[in-house]
Amino acid sequence: MLITYTTNRLILNVLSPSRAGIVLDFYNNNRTFLEPHEPKRAKNFYTTGFQRSNLSCEYNAFIKQTYLRYWIFLENNMDQVIGSVCFSNILKGAFCSCMIGYKLGEEYCGKGYMQEALTKLIPIVCSGLSIRRIEAMVMPGNQPSINLLNRLHFIKEGYLHSFAQINGVWEDHILYSYINPVLP
Secondary structure (H helix, E strand, O other): OOOOOEOOEEEEEEEOOHHHHHHHHHHHHHHHHHHHOOOOOOOOOHHHHHHHHHHHHHHHHHOOOOEEEEEEEEEOOOEEEEEEEEEEEEEEOOOOEEEEEEEEEEOOOOOOOOHHHHHHHHHHHHHHHOOOOOEEEOOOOOOHHHHHHHHHOOOOEEEEEEEEEOOOOOEEEEEEEOOOOOOO
């Protein structure tokens, strides 16, 4: 797995702790947009120190191939994060699976950026980590994400009652999966 990949319009990059400032800017700029859809944040989440520490953990996990977060940039601006894609809960052995999560800043939604990023990363992660199954959990009211998963050939598998605590409330989710057609 490489630290950086490119698409037609994007740069997908694993960040070092020295880039904490631009990650903090992303979260501050999109706080009102993202918080209703994410777990409650730690008190110090919106600090450079927290983001530096988090990026350090993410970078070390990337080296071990146990957790991958690619930050998304427009091809001409490596100083402004527009979103991220995360592959977590990576299981080997009989499971060969992981979970996927993703987010974009509000002004970048609806422009095809996330589909472009996932179209690039999913085959790379499946091949590089021998992943057979990728799971995505999405809140039932998140139609843009549901549409994206459908376009990427994820299959709706079921309904997860009270699956995750989002912004302080236990929320239902729909389980989607992508089965890698290459890995037997």
